[in-house]
Amino acid sequence: MARTTGSHSDITGPKVREAALRLFAQNGFAAVSMRAIASEVGVQAGALYNYTPDKQTLLFNLLCTHMEQLLAAFTDDTSLAPVDRLRRFVDFHIRFHADRPDEVFISYMELRNLSPENFSAVEALRRQYEDRLQAILQSGADAGEFDIADTKIATLAVIAMLTGVNTWFRVGGRLSLDQVIAQYWDMVRKSVMSG
Amino acid sequence: MARTTGSHSDITGPKVREAALRLFAQNGFAAVSMRAIASEVGVQAGALYNYTPDKQTLLFNLLCTHMEQLLAAFTDDTSLAPVDRLRRFVDFHIRFHADRPDEVFISYMELRNLSPENFSAVEALRRQYEDRLQAILQSGADAGEFDIADTKIATLAVIAMLTGVNTWFRVGGRLSLDQVIAQYWDMVRKSVMSG
DNA sequence: GTCTATAGAGAGATAGAC
DNA sequence: GTCTATCTCTCTATAGAC
Known part of the structure; x- marks a missing residue:
């Protein structure tokens, strides 16, 4: 019993x-x-x-753990061509986020409910992740393979577009995740490629 | 006195x-x-x-008014070429949303605090707005000017990307709104254009 | 139309028994 | 480690005076 x-x-x-x-x-x-x-x-x-110790710390630990797992899960491979590094990022980002809809949702919605110190800590982790994509875009721009006016803006634009998948994608829906990734990759690739 | x-x-x-x-x-x-x-x-x-009558209705009226103003403010011009209709949409969307950061923020963050009936009403308005962009993308795809696998997904991808501007853009920052719009338009245009 | 006062419910967090 | 009980505070919404 x-x-x-x-x-x-x-x-x-x-x-x-x-x-x-x-x-x-x-x-x-x-x-x-x-x-x-x-x-x-x-x-x-x-x-x-x-x-x-309190409700606030509970939220902070959830957001922190999510961001740390995100950073730990993505490993860039700088020996690849920029376009291939970008393709790996797009594939990773969509898959990782599609697997964790609740974590992603609160990471965007509940930031303002963090205390100022906790907010700064989570923001720093998010910034680290953004920097990894920016490094990829910068390498492609430096090599002349990408045509990007401002890599910081392009970074934010691409991440916003990819993370948007979570607002509508559902397993078992009209399209498989592979089909979704294929179309987003096509759009991202074209959006940064030089003519 | x-x-x-x-x-x-x-x-x-x-x-x-x-x-x-x-x-x-x-x-x-x-x-x-x-x-x-x-x-x-x-x-x-x-x-x-x-x-x-209550707090819930106050929120609903704010969201409803915002969506109605959004729909009233954008007028498509179907006599233009698809690429020009798309350019006008991108310019309009970024400007309209940059002017109303608070309205945009609560429109995304507080949807779940609406009662089911109120949520449905706001969602219907949002859907109307998305349909206008989808019509533009579809016209370009039909004309062979755009290369888009699925216009519904492309619609959501473009809107997510454009609305993302609001999370970081501040008047008086490093870039003017015109510069921001120029780069987003470049990325959106390339992402849907055929070879 | 606005005020004061309050009903009634529910919140976060703690104390001490087991 | 979990329980019950409770302290203290705040909330939405209403009633009735002015």
């Missing part, structure tokens, strides 16, 4: 983060109460404070 | 909407109290209910 009280730190901890992630993505950070998270996990509200 | 009580419906009404818009954009719908809005306007919380 299952206990209803006792030690469960190794399973409850992850469950708290999973429940918070899902509820924050669904209803928004401010609209989700600690009681709602606890209810999803199957504990009382007070028990959550064994796993996070 | 100014009265502190009395009739001010013609000035208080707009002030309520302006204050709500600014505060919702800054702090998020769920995080903004009716007291905070009232304080910004210079009245007590109870007085707000002369202008809106």
